[in-house]
Amino acid sequence: MPGSPARVQLERARRLERIRIRGVKGGVIAPHRSMVGLPWTLWRLFTTLLLVAFGLGLLWAALPWLGQGWRLAFERARDFLGIDAPLGDQLLPLPGGITLSLPVLAVNTPLPDARTLWIAGIVSAALLLATFALPDRYTPFKYFLRLIAGLEAIAIGFFALWPGRFPYQLQDHVFILRTAGLVVMALVPVIVGFTLHVFDLALWKKALLTVALLAHLAVFIPLQVLAHLALVMRATAVVMPVLFLLFGLLPDVLIFVAFYGWALSWRGELERRELLPPVHLGARSAERRT
Amino acid sequence: MRLALLIPLYVVVAVMVTYTIRHYFFTLNRLFGRHRQPYVDIGTAAWPRVAVFVPCHDEQKVIGHMLDALLAADYPADRLAIVPIDDRSTDATGKIVDDYALRFPGRITPLHRTGGRPGKAAALKHGSEQAGADAGIHLVFDADYLPGRGLIKQLVAPFFDPEVGAVMGRVVPINVSRSLLTRLLDLERTGGYQVDQQARMNLRLIPQYGGTVGGVRREALLGVGGWRDDTLAEDTDITFRLVLAGWEVVYQNRSECYEEVPENWPSRIAQIKRWARGHNQSLARYWWPLLKRPPFVRRRTVVDGLLLLGVFAVGPLLLLGWALAMALYYLGIQISAGLLAILAVAMYSTLGNFAAFFEVAAGARLDGSRARLRLLPFLIVGFLVSIVSVSTATLAQLANFWRRGDHRWEKTERHRGPGEPLPGRSG
16 A cells, blocks of 8 residues: 555565465465475574484483493393393494493304204295285285295305304394494484474474484384394394394384384474465575465 | 405495485475476467377276366367277277267277287377377377376476477376275375476476376477387387487476376286386487487486486396395405494495485475375385386396397286276265
8 A cells, every 4th residue: 555654565465465375264275286395494404403413412422321221121131031141241432432331142153953954944935835825915025025035045055055154153143233223323313304304393393203213223222132132042043144134224224214204294384383385486485474 | 255246236335325315316406496397387378289199908997087087178179189099909998989989079089900019109109100190299198097177288388398399297196095005106106206207307307208197299209200119118218319309308297197006016016017128128228329418418417317217227236236245244244344334334224225215205295195104114015026026027128138029018907997986086
């Protein structure tokens, strides 16, 4: 309106903008999904870096408790599983001259005898045959079982041909698995930094996901290691390759993906505040449209 | 022995890391980059004559729906020729298209093929030679697709730009709720179109003409020698011939068309094996002409083109990487010492595999359908089946590379009944 103060005009423009995007029943008329993007601001960058630092700091601060917690788990597991082996400590050097004390069970590596190899062979063959009886809707499961059977067949062949040349001890297996788990935990804050924190979730939700993921892995990894330990002690080293190749890092990654997918199914800030997602065609971002 | 295993493993890891970086780059570009949708606002124009080709072989379950959808299009009827190409169907497809031709004279002109080379590529070649000579634009749809009313105009609009040789729209599954597989394919399509294709469009790389929901300029098609009938992936083939001839291929994210995705695993495996063989044919044909880089092709286009051509070669390469890693494991050879090696392996295992999940997740968030992201970890089952299928198809192809004349219709099974209401519609 001619002669009106600029502030009034601005307010009117904003009101018109709000009306323009309002549907008949009060909903928001959003731009078509083919055109929307995500807002990126310096604040988002700052909070992303902050959350990454928070996650890494949290893990760093929790490391001593992590070592103690895992030691407790190993103690309980030793009694529960009836493992007759002393519990010791293994020092893991970390960057920055710091060492992490991790529990270790001084167990021997049981190598398979001929009878064990026959049993493993029969079980693998049965597993393979069973996959042919499964209906088509279980095709991925079939493939996975065949992969297990195939890898186990290779392991059986190796132990049958070169029984004394398997290069790993059970303790090596445990060490690699646990260290790899720790590395995954250290990567969690960084990966969620540029794959989750870039989205428009509330800050507390982003922080919650980092904490939940780290907590889950902190509980899962020792249990995974102990499960491997128990299996190898009962089924001998013939199952170690399959455990290492298929049930080592893969479950950790899937846990990560599951949490990530769950977090991204949460309502975003744009949706919660009924803001429009931005259209990156030179238009201003939605965060600035408020 | 050590080096013989380590060097190829490093090569495999380098290739995987390259694809990983590409995934992240495309996703971040799609999320935060400037969008290129230069033709989406064209709504009123002097619309040119268009021929819509629908190659079909035993498509009685779906062809009626497709023709109904095309007849309902808001494109000027006198400038739209619908050409179903019935290629020796053994079911009622031929009769159905003839019935439609009788009911809509002048609008539907069916072609019936009883001889010559079978297959979609051959049907298109035959169709474009027999019909559509007066149409400047040739659009192509599969028989199970359901174009919306405004789609033809949206797909034709980019051709007002004289540099555009081909256009591709977005494919959206319509039977999403049928099974876990259809839901996973919906997620994969989301990542592929909403993120991957649009990022290529944004970055002026090579959006792929996908053989459906799109079309080519007739002049460009003739200029590069028409459709080739000796390929299983005429879409990839024409994409690269057009790019090498200096034409632009554009992607229209706004131009959505519904399709029926495979509802069972055998059907999905057959589909992806066909894609792999066709794509690998294109890889063999065009990697060198692309690498030689014609003067009008930018370097980044060459890089993107090579990565696009090699996408189905990644499956067997990944299997090779796993085989090498397993050999190293049994030999007790460590890639390098200490924590750094574990860090590298863990990074690769997490980040490398995670890139595809990030792409899919970004696409689904942009689509505004976030609940389906809870299925994200299940994508691993699709990846497993895909890697095995693509690898076996590629190895079989290598073993039989001299059997060049072996062409037949390799179509995806349809699940919709002819009288059945369309998924997602009430009646």
